[in-house]
Amino acid sequence: MAAGGDWWYLGVDLSTQQVKGMVIDDNLNVIHETNVKFDDDLPEFGTQNGVQVQSDKLTITTPVLLWVKALDLLLERMKAANLDFSKLKSLSGSGQQHGSVYWKEGANQTLKNMTADRSLHQILESSFSVKDSPVWMDSSTTEECRQLEKCAGGPQKLADITGSRAYERFTGNQIAKINKKYPEEYKKTERISLVSSFVASIFLGNYAAIDYSDGSGMNLMDIRAHEWSQQCLNACAPGLKEKLGDPLPSHSILGSISPYFVKRFGFSSECKVIAFTGDNPASLAGMRLQQGDIAVSLGTSDTVFLWIEDPRPTLQGHIFCNPVKSNAYMALICFKNGSLTRERIRDESGSVSWDGFTKAMKATSPGNDGNLGFYFDVMEITPSAIGVHRFNGQNCKVSEFSKEIEVRAVVESQALAKRAYAEKLGYKVLKGTRVLATGGASTNLDILQVLADVFNAPVYTIDTANSACLGCAYRAKHGLEAVLGQSFANSVKMAASPKLAVNPICEADKIYCPIVARYQELEKLVRNRS
Template sequence: LKVIAIDERLRVIFEDNVHFDKDLPEFKTQGGVYIHSDRLTVTSPVLMWVKALDMILEKMKSSGFNFSQVRALSGAGQQHGSVYWKKGSIQILKNASSDLPLHHSLKGCFSISNSPIWMDSSTASQCSALEEAVGGAQHLSSITGSRAYERFTGNQIAKIYSQNPEVYKQTERISLVSSFAASLFLGTYAPIDYSDGSGMNLLQIWEKVWSKSCLDACAPGLEERLGCPVPSHSVLGTISPYYSQRYGFSPDCKVVAFTGDNPASLAGMRLQEGDIAISLGTSDTLFLWIQEPTPALEGHILCNPVDSQTYMALLCFKNGSLMRERIRDDCASGSWDEFSKALSSTVAGNNGNLGFYFDVMEITPEAVGIHRFNRDNQKVPGFPKEVEIRALIEGQFIAKRIHAEKLGYKVCKYDEQL
């Protein structure tokens, strides 16, 4: 859990963090999560998140941070994760005593103590059922922006309803991780925002309302448990009196809708229409601002957190930095300098030589293996080292462009934009 405070000129005046494993060892998580024995189910303890919030605010307080100067707060949470509030919890949240840390007051408030999170892949049967119920994967994508994904919240809710109908019955509200965190500050249930809500397989991204056919396919009485979604930049209200009394926040401090980590990245990088952001990590991620998206079977279309009338596209490529590092090790003696020199020694276009490099099963597209083609489009077993390096880099970036265009991104020359 991280906190950052900025002033009106966007200067950072405070930052700190709580590390789940190290600072909250009593929860016995690894990387902040529990990986269950089936290796598919992955959860996080809800009270750990609440206790982390208590801990970080106490750290700020003891450092002398002046909470009374905070005019507004907002936040971002990991996408897809969900929190299940037990019947009657809203009263406990509203009336939490400022004499106690919040995790003490809320310890009996959750019908499920361990929240399913984005790493979970235990809902394959629910995904198949949802796609079937709405007329196929492409139709689901056309409604909600994505085909059915195991980590998406609707499928997680469907699993909980089918396996634990009593637990579902005891649940009065379902929050995303982002709206859950906003609820803690608001002292009442915060609505889900359009952008994070687009990662659930439940929201009609065009009308920005819950899809009745998707809700019905997942669980009964789901709409009332989710509440009405709101634009991602909505001011939800003022901070709960709990925080004024315990930490000295101004009662006028505004709480702005929290959103998902991916939408927050688009907003934080100040992308505009036509911009692309590429995150080169273990997995490579592409963020795009799109006016007229065309949802496909690969990638995701989400409502734009900055402008509710437009959209953002998200593409994830599993073979990212580990793939580049392997080719660096094989072809450049493990040196990025040598890798760069080899890349510079070959011409753009690589004389027609191209490669697709998937050490592990790729998400976009679903493929595995190393596939090399020469200028005559014939498959070849290998390339010289410098050709291999350029084939890897160009292949990865051409794939990113092709899949972005499939989702509706329009590539134009710089002077065409002017």
């Protein structure tokens, strides 16, 4: 293991399919990485892609003890790699958003009295009132969602309070289902954690608070007051506030690490546990977004992260509390039709490679001579629509475009959607705005050029293969420095900077600003026809 600075910081990310650990030094260099893949390393739990799909095909869960055993294995692998745990000054982490864990009565005493001669799995095997945790892929709570929106005064009112309309995967609706379907198990539940605060609780040896950022992905928290909405709690289950505990700022120091880890692995007794958060907020930290930035992940699904100061919740997208700055917010927008749609258009245009795709796009000019398309091969999330819809410059629907126009149309429409929905949530493109691009398509400079032109902002590329885990390590360091008034940006200023990929063309704003407005008007027609 390479020697680093005087102190080290640990980030732990428990995602859908694996748990990762990453250690950085004082200079923000990554000096150690380890992971445990659930399906491969723990086959006895019978998961596929980290989850178990129940017979109704809607209920999707993961055994809580799988996660516990994975932590055992992760730490043992780090120990086998001769990691010097005593050099860790602090740790933080993240968990897949929206998953929930139900601690049984008496579990906190078990956490407080863990003995170092036994594994975590052995110690905690009887500590959960619900054995299988609902995760973000679950879609079995439609009835509970409608009930919550009704109690809140409608979907927009719920979004105004919690940052999102009711979603099946969100924790409040999952808790409502547990209470209704398994009332005895709910009564026996002493504490409900998110996946993030569940892992933090293990390291702390005590129930860990839910942080503001992950807590705002539950349909339960008033995102402006930073406290649970009693109206939403009442709609979901009785006595819920006591079972959740009070949420805390995302940079909070929860306390020192449990003596269990000092004795079993050699952690320093002074090592601090910083509040854990969700994987999406942790990715924002890992990508080091700053005020005014927008991050775009161009993958199977295209995802947009935004730093927002004045949020305007809508029925599409999500507003979360910002994990690295108090009283700021982040927005997340997911577009289901991403790379697979681009690949289909590439193949149907007769191109055998991305070189042919970009050659076809270069045969047209920015703005595509007024031709505009909507490409929803599968039912889109943002907006809720399906099908391919093409419009010429006079807003008349047409059945087909030439292959060159089609190629540019799909790239422009995807970029226009990102800007249109970002602005609906309160994002403003200003001087100094940066677009940070990642994902498979971020290597295509011509696609990035369209993104730069539509946003009228330079596009930078950033390697974020492990952005959530890296963000956790950064947050571990910042949590200690935040007490001294240090900003997150200053804490991580020594990290490698993103690389400038492309600048917008000089006429970009004049070309695309009117098209954004036109896109929004035509989208209304598309939604009505879908």
